[in-house]
Amino acid sequence: MGFVIATETAARQATIWSHVRICASLAAAGFRRYSTYRQATIAGAATNITFGLLRTYVLLAVAGGTAAGLAAGYDRAQLTTYVWVQQGLMVVTLIWGWFDLGDRIRSGDVVIDLLRPVPPVLAYFAADVGRAGYAVLGRFVPPVLVGALVFGLYRPARWYTVPLFVLSAALALVICFAGRYMVNATAFWLLDTRGIDFAWVLASGMLSGLYFPLRFLPEWFTLTVWIGTPFPSILQAPADVLVERVAPGPTLLIVAGQAAWAAVMMVACVVVQHRAERRLVVQGG
Amino acid sequence: MIISVRGLRKDFTVRAKAGRFRRERRVVSAVDGVDLEVERGELLGYIGPNGAGKSTTLKMLTGVLVPSAGRVRVCGLEPVARRTRLARRIGVVFGQRSQLWWDLPLADSFELLRHVYRVPAAAHAGRLARCRDLLGLDEFAGRPVRQLSLGQRMRGELTAALLHGPEVLFLDEPTIGLDLVSKQAARSFLAELHRAGDTTIVLTTHDLADIERLCERLVVIDHGRVVHDGSIEALHARYGSRRRVVVDLEAPLAGPPELPGARLESVAADGLRLTYALTGATAGEVVARLAGAGELRDLSVVEPDIEDVVGRLYAAPTGVP
Amino acid sequence: MLPQLVLSDLQLRKVSRIVLGAAVYVGALVAADLPWTPARVALAVVAPVAGTVFFTALFLVGASLTFWWIEAAELPNSFTYGGRDFTTYPVTVYGGWFRGLFAYGLGFAFVAYYPALALLGRADPLGLPAWVGWLSPLVAPVAAGAAAVVWRFGIRHYRSTGS
Numbered sequence: 001m002g003f004v005i006a007t008e009t010a011a012r013q014a015t016i017w018s019h020v021r022i023c024a025s026l027a028a029a030g031f032r033r034y035s036t037y038r039q040a041t042i043a044g045a046a047t048n049i050t051f052g053l054l055r056t057y058v059l060l061a062v063a064g065g066t067a068a069g070l071a072a073g074y075d076r077a078q079l080t081t082y083v084w085v086q087q088g089l090m091v092v093t094l095i096w097g098w099f100d101l102g103d104r105i106r107s108g109d110v111v112i113d114l115l116r117p118v119p120p121v122l123a124y125f126a127a128d129v130g131r132a133g134y135a136v137l138g139r140f141v142p143p144v145l146v147g148a149l150v151f152g153l154y155r156p157a158r159w160y161t162v163p164l165f166v167l168s169a170a171l172a173l174v175i176c177f178a179g180r181y182m183v184n185a186t187a188f189w190l191l192d193t194r195g196i197d198f199a200w201v202l203a204s205g206m207l208s209g210l211y212f213p214l215r216f217l218p219e220w221f222t223l224t225v226w227i228g229t230p231f232p233s234i235l236q237a238p239a240d241v242l243v244e245r246v247a248p249g250p251t252l253l254i255v256a257g258q259a260a261w262a263a264v265m266m267v268a269c270v271v272v273q274h275r276a277e278r279r280l281v282v283q284g285g
Numbered sequence: 286m287i288i289s290v291r292g293l294r295k296d297f298t299v300r301a302k303a304g305r306f307r308r309e310r311r312v313v314s315a316v317d318g319v320d321l322e323v324e325r326g327e328l329l330g331y332i333g334p335n336g337a338g339k340s341t342t343l344k345m346l347t348g349v350l351v352p353s354a355g356r357v358r359v360c361g362l363e364p365v366a367r368r369t370r371l372a373r374r375i376g377v378v379f380g381q382r383s384q385l386w387w388d389l390p391l392a393d394s395f396e397l398l399r400h401v402y403r404v405p406a407a408a409h410a411g412r413l414a415r416c417r418d419l420l421g422l423d424e425f426a427g428r429p430v431r432q433l434s435l436g437q438r439m440r441g442e443l444t445a446a447l448l449h450g451p452e453v454l455f456l457d458e459p460t461i462g463l464d465l466v467s468k469q470a471a472r473s474f475l476a477e478l479h480r481a482g483d484t485t486i487v488l489t490t491h492d493l494a495d496i497e498r499l500c501e502r503l504v505v506i507d508h509g510r511v512v513h514d515g516s517i518e519a520l521h522a523r524y525g526s527r528r529r530v531v532v533d534l535e536a537p538l539a540g541p542p543e544l545p546g547a548r549l550e551s552v553a554a555d556g557l558r559l560t561y562a563l564t565g566a567t568a569g570e571v572v573a574r575l576a577g578a579g580e581l582r583d584l585s586v587v588e589p590d591i592e593d594v595v596g597r598l599y600a601a602p603t604g605v606p
Numbered sequence: 607m608l609p610q611l612v613l614s615d616l617q618l619r620k621v622s623r624i625v626l627g628a629a630v631y632v633g634a635l636v637a638a639d640l641p642w643t644p645a646r647v648a649l650a651v652v653a654p655v656a657g658t659v660f661f662t663a664l665f666l667v668g669a670s671l672t673f674w675w676i677e678a679a680e681l682p683n684s685f686t687y688g689g690r691d692f693t694t695y696p697v698t699v700y701g702g703w704f705r706g707l708f709a710y711g712l713g714f715a716f717v718a719y720y721p722a723l724a725l726l727g728r729a730d731p732l733g734l735p736a737w738v739g740w741l742s743p744l745v746a747p748v749a750a751g752a753a754a755v756v757w758r759f760g761i762r763h764y765r766s767t768g769s
Contacts, residue, residue, distance in 0.1 A: 018403055025400035033388045036429065043678035050684035053704045054691050061699040112384045114349045117372040118401055150702075280350060 030130025084147030088140030209236030330500030436467025
C-alpha cells in the first residue's frame with residue numbers, strides 16, 4: 001500500500017457545515033491548550049480576586065462618600081457586580097497579554113498558519129473562542145463567586161438580562177479579538193510593535209471602563225468614546241447590561257452598538273490580514 | 286507536470302543606511318529566473334548554499350510569498366491566488382518550524398489535522414497507521430509536543446504533513462539538527478514514501494547524506510539561479526569529480542609511472558601508496574598497467590564524493606567552477 | 607548576579623516616572639504647609655526611600671517565586687502591582703480580612719499610610735499609636751532581609767532541580 005494521495009478530498013466541497021466543524025475542533029483545541037496550564041489558571045484567578053477586592057473597596061468608598069450612596073448612578077450591589085464581572089471579563093476577552101500572532105509573524109512561523117486550508121483570521125478566532133470558554137470556567141467563575149460571597153452581587157430584575165449579558169459578552173469577545181489581532185498583525189509591517197502594544201494597553205485600560213465605570217466621566221466624553229471607539233463595548237457594555245444600569249431601551253441600544261462594532265472590527269481585521277498577505281515578506285526567508 | 290515554474294523571480298528591497306539621514310534602497314534578487322519542471326512521483330533535491338534562494342523558492346511554490354515575476358503552477362494551481370485550496374493538496378515540513386499544537390499531545394494534533402483538512406476517517410486512519418508503523422510514533426504520541434525531542438518531533442511533523450494525502454510534499458531542511466538515528470529514520474521513511482510512487486517530494490537540505498541517499502535528481506541553485514539540473518552522476522561529470530584508484534605496492538617503484546587517462550594525485554607511505562584520479566582510463570586499465578610495473582598488495586576504487594562537488598560548487602563565486 | 611540582571615533592563619523612560627513622582631511628592635509637602643522639625647524632614651526623606659526598598663524587595667520575592675512555580679508568573683502581580691494600588695489609598699478604605707492581610711500582614715500600610723499620618727500629625731482612625739508612623743520605614747529592611755532569604759532559597763532550589 002502506498003500513501004494513497006487525496007483524490008477523495010477534491011470531491012469534498014467545502015460547505016458552511018464543514019467550516020463549522022473545523023472551527024469547533026480548533027476551538028476545542030484552544031480550550032484544551034489553556035486547560036493544560038492549571039498553575040497559571042489558579043495564579044491568574046488569585047490575582048483577579050486581589051484586584052477585585054481592591055477595586056470594590058475603592059469604589060464602595062466613593063459611593064459611601066455621597067449622600068445617596070450612589071456612584072455615577074450605580075448603587076453598592078451594582079458597583080460590586082461591575083467590578084467582579086470586569087475582573088472575569090478582562091480575561092475572557094483577553095484584553096491584555098495576547099502576543100501569539102505577533103510572535104509568530106516575527107519568528108516566521110506564521111508561514112505555517114498560511115499553509116493551512118483555513119483562513120488565518122477564522123482559525124485564530126476559533127481557537128480564541130475555545131480559550132475564552134476555558135477562561136469562563138477558570139477565570140470568570142472563581143472571582144465572581146468570591147465577589148458574591150464577600151460582598152453579595154446584584155440580582156437582575158429583568159428576565160432577559162442574563163441571556164442578553166451572554167450575547168453582550170460574546171460580542172465583546174469578537175471586538176476584543178479583532179482588536180488584538182490587528183495590533184498583533186502590525187508586526188507584518190513593523191519590526192518593533194512595542195509602541196502599538198503599549199497604546200492598546202493604555203487605550204483599552206482607560207476607555208473600556210476597566211479601572212472605573214466610564215460614567216464617572218462627563219457625559220459628552222463618555223458618549224463620544226462609546227460611539228467613536230470600540231473600547232467601551234469590550235468591558236463597560238456587558239457589565240452595564242448585567243447590572244441593568246439603564247432602561248431596557250438603551251440597554252438594547254448598547255448591545256446593538258456592540259454588534260455594529262463587532263462587524264466593523266471583524267471586517268477591518270479581515271482586510272488587514274488580506275493586505276498583510278499581499279505584501280508578505282516572511283522574516284528569515 | 287505537477288510543478289511547473291518559468292522565469293521565477295523574487296526581488297527584495299533592502300534598505301541600508303547610507304550616511305546620516307539618507308537610506309539607500311537596493312534591490313536584491315533572491316530568486317533570479319528559475320525554470321523548473323517536476324513530474325508526478327519524482328523526488329527532487331533542491332540544494333544550494335545559504336542564501337541561494339532555496340527557501341524563497343519554496344515559499345513561492347507554496348503560495349506564501351508573492352513572486353516578483355514568472356509563472357508558477359503547482360498541482361495545476363497558481364499558488365498565491367489559490368493558497369488555501371492548494372494547501373489541501375500539498376504537505377510542508379519546515380525543519381525549523383512546527384505545525385503541531387505545542388501544548389497538546391502529539392496524537393491530538395493528528396486528530397485536529399483530520400478535521401482541519403476534512404480527511405475521511407478511514408483514509409486518515411490508514412495513513413496514520415502507516416506512519417506510526419514506519420516512524421515508531423507510538424512510544425511518544427501521548428506526550429505534549431513541547432516535551433518531545435527534536436527527532437521525535439520531526440517524526441510527528443512528517444506524519445502531520447502527510448495525513449491529508451498531499452500530492453506534493455515540500456521539505457525544507459527536514460533533518461537539520463537531528464541526531465543520527467532520527468536522520469536515518471527520516472531518510473528511510475522518505476525513501477519508502479518515494480517508492481510508493483504517488484507522492485512528489487521536493488527536498489531542500491544541507492545534509493549531503495540526504496542527497497546521496499534519496500535524490501535521483503538534483504537541482505542546484507546559487508545566487509538565485511539554477512546552476513545544475515540533473516542526476517548526481519551528471520553533476521560529477523560536469524564538475525569534474527573523478528573516481529580514484531588507490532594501490533598499495535609491495536615495494537616502492539623507482540618513479541611512479543605516468544599513465545594515460547589517469548592523473549597521479551598523491552604518493553604516500555614512503556612511496557608504497559599511490560592514488561590516481563581517473564581522467565579517461567578505466568580503473569581496470571590503470572590497475573593492469575600498475576601491475577605490470579610492480580607487485581600490488583592491495584587496491585581500492587574510491588567513488589567520487591558529492592561533498593567535494595558541492596563544496597567546490599559553493600566555493601566558486603558564481604557557481605561555475 | 608542580581609545587580610547584573612537589574613541593570614540589564616534599565617530604561618531611560620522609567621526615569622521620568624521617578625522625576626514625576628518626586629515632583630508630586632514635593633508639591634504635596636509644600637502645599638500641606640507643615641510645621642517642619644528635623645524629625646519631620648528626616649521622615650519625609652527616609653519614607654520614600656524606604657518605600658522604594660520595600661517594593662524592590664517585593665518584586666524580588668515575586669520574581670523568586672517563579673523558581674518554584676514557573677507557570678504562575680501572574681501570581682506575584684497580586685501583591686506587587688496589587689500592593690502598589692493598595693498603597694495608593696488610605697487603608698481605611700479597605701475592610702475585613704483583606705485590610706488585615708495587605709495593610710499589616712504584608713506591611714503595605716507602613717509604606718505610605720502611616721508615614722503620611724505622622725508627617726501630617728494626624729491620629730490613626732484605626733487606633734495605632736503615633737510612633738508607628740515614625741518607625742514604619744523599618745519595614746523596608748525587614749522586607750529586604752526576607753527577600754534576600756527567598757531569593758537565595760530560590761537560587762538553591764533552581765540549582766538542585768535545574769528546572
